[in-house]
Amino acid sequence: xxxxxxxxxxxxxxxxxxxxxxxxxxxxxxxxxxxxxxxxxxxxxxxxxxxxxxxxxxxxxxxxxxxxxxxxxxxxxxxxxxxxxxxxxxxxxxxxxxxxxxxxxxxxxxxxx
Amino acid sequence: xxxxxxxxxxxxxxxxxxxxxxxxxxxxxxxxxxxxxxxxxxxxxxxxxxxxxxxxxxxxxxxxxxxxxxxxxxxxxxxxxxxxxxxxxxxxxxxxxxxxxxxxxxxxxxxxxxxx
Numbered sequence: 001x002x003x004x005x006x007x008x009x010x011x012x013x014x015x016x017x018x019x020x021x022x023x024x025x026x027x028x029x030x031x032x033x034x035x036x037x038x039x040x041x042x043x044x045x046x047x048x049x050x051x052x053x054x055x056x057x058x059x060x061x062x063x064x065x066x067x068x069x070x071x072x073x074x075x076x077x078x079x080x081x082x083x084x085x086x087x088x089x090x091x092x093x094x095x096x097x098x099x100x101x102x103x104x105x106x107x108x109x110x111x112x113x
Numbered sequence: 114x115x116x117x118x119x120x121x122x123x124x125x126x127x128x129x130x131x132x133x134x135x136x137x138x139x140x141x142x143x144x145x146x147x148x149x150x151x152x153x154x155x156x157x158x159x160x161x162x163x164x165x166x167x168x169x170x171x172x173x174x175x176x177x178x179x180x181x182x183x184x185x186x187x188x189x190x191x192x193x194x195x196x197x198x199x200x201x202x203x204x205x206x207x208x209x210x211x212x213x214x215x216x217x218x219x220x221x222x223x224x225x226x227x228x229x
Contacts, residue, residue, distance in 0.1 A: 032216050043119075043206050043223040044157070089156065093216045101147075101208075101218055103156045 002027040006090045006104025013080055013111050021075040021107045023064075023090035031092040033057075033066055033073040038087045038106070047075075047088070051095075080111045116140050117209050119221040126197055127229055134192045134224045136163075136207030142187035143209050147218065148180075151204040163190040163207075197228040 007022040025031065032051045036044040048057030053068035062077045073090060090104040120135045136146055144165045149157040161182055162170040169182035179201075181193040194201050204225050208218040 034217060036220070041223075041225070044220040046217065046219075049217060093218075095216055101159070105156045106154075108154075 002031065002092060002094060002100060002102050004090050004092055004102050004104040007107055008105065010108040010110060013109070015082055015111055015113050016079045017111075019075070019077040019080045019084075019109070021088055021090075021109070023073045023075065023104055025071050025073065025090075025092050027071075027092055027094065029095060030068075031094050033064070034091045034093075035062070035064055035073070035075050036089045036091060036103075038089065040086070044089065080109070082111045082113055085109055085111045116219040117207060117221040119205075119207060119224050121224060122222060123225045123227075125227045125229065128198055129196055131193055131195045132197055132226060134194070134205055134207075134226070136190045136192070136221055138188045138209050141209060141211075143190070144187065145210055146184065146190040147208045147210070148182065148190075148192050149206045149208065151206060151223075153204075157206060160192075163192075165190075194226065197226070199228045202226055202228045 003026045005024050034049045035047040037047045038044050048059045050057040050066040055066045057064050064073050064075045087106045087108045089106045093101045118137045124132055126132050146163040148160045150160050151157045159172050160175045163182045163184040165184045165187055171177045184190040204223050206223045207221045211217050
């Protein structure tokens with residue numbers, strides 16, 4: 001079945017450090033891939049998305065590239081800020097079934113000044 | 114702006130009482146909505162699919178008599194936790210499928226339920 005494996009945290013970085021959160025997936029066909037962010041006490045907000053091989057999703061300085069050959073969608077940011085502290089979820093949906101959104105376990109990021 | 118709203122955002126109740134959580138679609142008509150549950154420091158688990166005008170579809174292991182879902186209109190789905198117990202304490206999140214090219218979902222802000 002479809003699944004997402006995400007780098008376990010917590011991750012603690014200093015401000016302006018480089019961030020990578022690894023995400024790999026297992027799926028049939030060509031799923032859509034997402035990164036969601038959850039700030040303390042809030043719901044999930046879409047951070048970025050990609051739908052086909054070599055697509056790069058980007059938003060607020062974050063980037064992730066859909067790599068079909070390695071079945072990966074790693075999240076990166078060149079210079080993190082304290083305000084980026086949150087939990088990040090990698091997720092996928094098959095192209096044809098909305099019900100089947102699968103989430104990674106989530107990675108808690110703390111950025112210190 | 115927000116696409117999906119939830120009410121209340123936070124509720125504390127006594128064991129044995131029932132709690133209703135509302136999920137509203139603000140910009141779209143929604144024949145389908147999803148309900149998720151998130152335990153502390155864990156990921157989201159799909160509980161059920163809410164279908165407008167028909168019965169909800171529950172995931173395996175979710176008690177349908179415990180978690181009553183009603184989708185009475187194209188903009189409102191409700192989740193009622195009946196006879197709540199402390200183990201029902203969790204973060205409940207609804208979502209609205211957007212479909213289209215990306216097949217994504219819009220998530221509500223969540224409701225924190227604490228059962229004493």
